[in-house]
Amino acid sequence: MSRPTASTSSIEGEPLRPTASAAKAREPMNVLIVGVGGQGVIMVSKALASLAQSKGYQVKQSEVHGMAKRGGTVFSHVRFGPQVWSPTIPKGEADILVALEWAEGLRWLPFLKAETGIFICDTKRIVPPFACLNRRPGAPLRYSRETPAEVRAHVAEGYAIDATRMAEELGNERAANVVLIGALSTALEFSAADWEQALAQFVPKKTIAVNLDAFRLGRNWIEEERTAVDDAEAPLAHIPAPAAAPYNVRLEITPAWCKSCDICVKLCPERCLRLNQERIVELAQPEKCTGCRLCELLCPDFAIRVHLDAVAKEVAAMPGAKA
Amino acid sequence: MQAVPETAAPTQLRAKDVRPLTGNEAIARGAWEAGVRVAAAYPGTPSTEIMESLAGYPVEDVHAQWSTNEKVALDVAIGASFAGSRALASMKHVGLNVAADAFMSQAYIGANGGLVLAVCDDPGIHSSQNEQDTRIYGQFATVPVLEPSDAQEALDFTRLAFDLSEKFDTMVIVRGTTRLAHTRSPVVIGARTEYPSRGFLENPAKNVMIPAHARHRHAAVLEREAKLKQYLETAPVNRWETGDASFGVITAGTCYPYVREVLPGASVLKLGASWPLPEGLLRRYCESVERVFVVEELEPVIEKELRALGIKVEGKQFFPRAGEFSPEILRAGFERAGVLEPRAEGRGWALEPLARPPVLCAGCPHTSSFMAVRASGARVAGDIGCYTLACLDPLRGLDTTVAMGSSIGNAIGMSKAGDTKPVMATIGDSTFLHAGIPGLIDAVYNQANITVLLLDNHITAMTGGQEHPGTGKTLRGEEAPKVDYEALVRAIGVTWVRTVDSYDLAQTYQTLREAIAHRGVSVIISNRPCVLDPVKIKGPPLAIVNAQCNACQSCMNLGCPALTWGADTFEGRHKVKIDQSLCIGCTLCAQVCTVDCIKPAATLTQ
Ligand SMILES: Cc1ncc(C[n+]2csc(CCOP(=O)(O)OP(=O)(O)O)c2C)c(N)n1
Ligand code: SF4
Ligand code: SF4
Numbered sequence A: 001m002s003r004p005t006a007s008t009s010s011i012e013g014e015p016l017r018p019t020a021s022a023a024k025a026r027e028p029m030n031v032l033i034v035g036v037g038g039q040g041v042i043m044v045s046k047a048l049a050s051l052a053q054s055k056g057y058q059v060k061q062s063e064v065h066g067m068a069k070r071g072g073t074v075f076s077h078v079r080f081g082p083q084v085w086s087p088t089i090p091k092g093e094a095d096i097l098v099a100l101e102w103a104e105g106l107r108w109l110p111f112l113k114a115e116t117g118i119f120i121c122d123t124k125r126i127v128p129p130f131a132c133l134n135r136r137p138g139a140p141l142r143y144s145r146e147t148p149a150e151v152r153a154h155v156a157e158g159y160a161i162d163a164t165r166m167a168e169e170l171g172n173e174r175a176a177n178v179v180l181i182g183a184l185s186t187a188l189e190f191s192a193a194d195w196e197q198a199l200a201q202f203v204p205k206k207t208i209a210v211n212l213d214a215f216r217l218g219r220n221w222i223e224e225e226r227t228a229v230d231d232a233e234a235p236l237a238h239i240p241a242p243a244a245a246p247y248n249v250r251l252e253i254t255p256a257w258c259k260s261c262d263i264c265v266k267l268c269p270e271r272c273l274r275l276n277q278e279r280i281v282e283l284a285q286p287e288k289c290t291g292c293r294l295c296e297l298l299c300p301d302f303a304i305r306v307h308l309d310a311v312a313k314e315v316a317a318m319p320g321a322k323a
Numbered sequence B: 001m002q003a004v005p006e007t008a009a010p011t012q013l014r015a016k017d018v019r020p021l022t023g024n025e026a027i028a029r030g031a032w033e034a035g036v037r038v039a040a041a042y043p044g045t046p047s048t049e050i051m052e053s054l055a056g057y058p059v060e061d062v063h064a065q066w067s068t069n070e071k072v073a074l075d076v077a078i079g080a081s082f083a084g085s086r087a088l089a090s091m092k093h094v095g096l097n098v099a100a101d102a103f104m105s106q107a108y109i110g111a112n113g114g115l116v117l118a119v120c121d122d123p124g125i126h127s128s129q130n131e132q133d134t135r136i137y138g139q140f141a142t143v144p145v146l147e148p149s150d151a152q153e154a155l156d157f158t159r160l161a162f163d164l165s166e167k168f169d170t171m172v173i174v175r176g177t178t179r180l181a182h183t184r185s186p187v188v189i190g191a192r193t194e195y196p197s198r199g200f201l202e203n204p205a206k207n208v209m210i211p212a213h214a215r216h217r218h219a220a221v222l223e224r225e226a227k228l229k230q231y232l233e234t235a236p237v238n239r240w241e242t243g244d245a246s247f248g249v250i251t252a253g254t255c256y257p258y259v260r261e262v263l264p265g266a267s268v269l270k271l272g273a274s275w276p277l278p279e280g281l282l283r284r285y286c287e288s289v290e291r292v293f294v295v296e297e298l299e300p301v302i303e304k305e306l307r308a309l310g311i312k313v314e315g316k317q318f319f320p321r322a323g324e325f326s327p328e329i330l331r332a333g334f335e336r337a338g339v340l341e342p343r344a345e346g347r348g349w350a351l352e353p354l355a356r357p358p359v360l361c362a363g364c365p366h367t368s369s370f371m372a373v374r375a376s377g378a379r380v381a382g383d384i385g386c387y388t389l390a391c392l393d394p395l396r397g398l399d400t401t402v403a404m405g406s407s408i409g410n411a412i413g414m415s416k417a418g419d420t421k422p423v424m425a426t427i428g429d430s431t432f433l434h435a436g437i438p439g440l441i442d443a444v445y446n447q448a449n450i451t452v453l454l455l456d457n458h459i460t461a462m463t464g465g466q467e468h469p470g471t472g473k474t475l476r477g478e479e480a481p482k483v484d485y486e487a488l489v490r491a492i493g494v495t496w497v498r499t500v501d502s503y504d505l506a507q508t509y510q511t512l513r514e515a516i517a518h519r520g521v522s523v524i525i526s527n528r529p530c531v532l533d534p535v536k537i538k539g540p541p542l543a544i545v546n547a548q549c550n551a552c553q554s555c556m557n558l559g560c561p562a563l564t565w566g567a568d569t570f571e572g573r574h575k576v577k578i579d580q581s582l583c584i585g586c587t588l589c590a591q592v593c594t595v596d597c598i599k600p601a602a603t604l605t606q
């Protein structure tokens, strides 16, 4: 790549004349690695980038730090070839998408090359607190519902691999990212020996043996998967939505028992209660009340009762439930 | 300009001289090679790693330090430059606002020892409160701005910046962006050149900015600008690459690789210095092509300058003024401009992406602080740090966030304006030291009726765990004196001060109620270390007795990422389970569980 040699000696320049610009070089290889903070996305991309560089390629590895650590999404673009310009992979131009988490893999699918892109994804699900916020009875989990079979039907070449379980079986759940490196290695030109050498530099010394096992496991798995005739479904346990019943939520407030302590008002998750002018609790926004029972459970004086008429039977079935 | 081979393959370079470096590491390397002796910074994404990486070089070569804020950091660097040594200050874009007072005056004073300011912008607002464009500060102060386009240039330009600083008697800005800062690519490195100290230059007319001196200096600054422009007419930092004459692109910094990605053969004028601009070169370039496009992220700095010169250019009508650029955005712009053929839309599989915003860590000490804040019913002026995340569901614990240290001043204003709720400010330890102390003095002095919750998690957490004057460690990990917050707050004149352990929810609730009841300024210091930095804390995890859980979701109010829904339900709601690998055993969920069904995992045989 061209460089202005801006060292101490060249602070003075000659009159600026145009020079020939770069001819369109061969296309780089684009690998997008994604996951959730703490999963080891950056380690995977560093190992790949260092390997590509050792083979004499121009390499750019680009990620965004900052919020990532705190459970947010993490992604790293690795591009290598004789000439690499943009540090980021343009949408629709990733040759390989490696995902360490299921929903993150789905998020980045539009970046994959439609005709030839390879999708390698752990079926590990990390459900964020945001997906579990709806307290209404019958509310579903807000997590991706696509199955591996559906996804495979939409990509040129797709692998859903239970890498986390495979790593667990080796005795170290944290080696899941290396199982995926093993799978990735079969799609690139570098030899297994080169990979193993690169890996040894990037994993903690004590874990080299288990990580090399993880690498081989991922590599063998994908070789078998390629030749397998039957389309075995990788396990992806969906949390079923609870049966949506027509619950009739009703708050029964006994004003005489309310001593204006305010606890229910402050702790109602939907913030739908308030103290009225007599400083007695009232339901200010009935449409927001989910019937979660927190106010009933927290009121020291039993001034609030929550009625969920449709579920009386279930309550009776609770261990220790009397009434 | 010498013709440089366009595709020098990395193999041609001697392997031991090439290292994969991020833009930030390359800036640090460039400064070290340029003989920098004193360097100071306040952390801020995406600039933080510059100082962290500089601290990796021998202490005999360079004194590197965290400062309490960006203004102090710049003042330290200015002091070293006065003393005749090469000096660096680094910060994120908004940090320059904090340092702006010193920056604007130092622009008049110039530089004795080379004085370089590395400032990283955050187009796209990956991790900031705005996306202001630092180049405008360069223009405002008449200080040159170098804009590297990749890690190699980050190293080369930083070295050059020191030379220019001494040659032209000026501070020099090296402007990075998030993309430059955090992209790693192979860089040819060099050796360090030592520059013996130039010694203090006794010259009050230049160094003491009283009006009589400043008037002369302003004239000198304008003269300097003219000389810099003259220099940049021919300087090798600007590069002219020929191509098809039907159109040309003027660009700078991290936009350049995107331009090359989408227009490999086009004529390009790549400006290494985006301020000041060399008029003659720009005119000659614009005459060489039929249409001129300016491709620059954020503000139309170059475009406006060209228009002012009366040159017809196109730019912001095709390329957005907000957000980060990408090859896709440039391609779309050039398609609209009629320069590129529209491409067929890819057959994308439209899936609704899962919302996964950043969250407070499992066991984060801020969680319970904000549970208590929420229950206090106060109006809450927030500040900047991990705890800003408490503005989201389910905590929803703060009402405003403006800039570092604003919370206390904002709270004073709210209470003086007569907000009907009790008014509270919440501020992190690093932020308090950075810009919170003057606010607190103001509150005492003006007898405001507010409660300040100082969230002392013993670290600068949001930016990845940096030491600060309250942690007892320096940037290089050496022992240092430690700020005693309680003594500090009392010395200011606050009479009501309590320290609480935020893992004790009942104590935190109760203390907060008492603080609010106190008329005048009350300060609560919540004292619990961050669970991520400087050491990862992992205690024995808890588990839920599934049969007893009544799915009340009280624990889910914490927003702890270790808590998720299980498959079982009760009354139509999901029962909760704990991810043992994430749970650090803080016990907060057990403290809020309505039926006491959360127990140490080890005691349950499931
Ligand atoms: C002027 C300015 N400088 C730096 C930053 C970057 N920044 C954001 S939060 C933060 C530190 C917050 O630390 P602290 O107040 O201790 O809170 P914590 O993250 O530890 O909870 C920093 C340095 C910024 N946003 N603005
Ligand atoms: S049941 Fe009580 S706590 Fe729950 S949403 Fe309704 S009012 Fe609020
Ligand atoms: S890094 Fe520390 S302060 Fe930030 S969310 Fe995690 S535990 Fe809390």
Ligand code: SF4
Residues within 6 Å of the ligand: B362, B363, B541, B542, B558, B560, B561, B562, B563, B578, B582, B583, B584, B585, B586, B587, B588, B589, B590
């Ligand atoms: S004890 Fe509860 S709140 Fe604390 S980390 Fe574990 S699951 Fe989260």
Ligand code: SF4
Residues within 6 Å of the ligand: B544, B548, B549, B550, B551, B552, B553, B554, B555, B556, B575, B576, B592, B593, B594, B595, B596, B597, B598
């Ligand atoms: S607080 Fe207790 S009872 Fe309520 S959902 Fe959580 S674990 Fe279950």
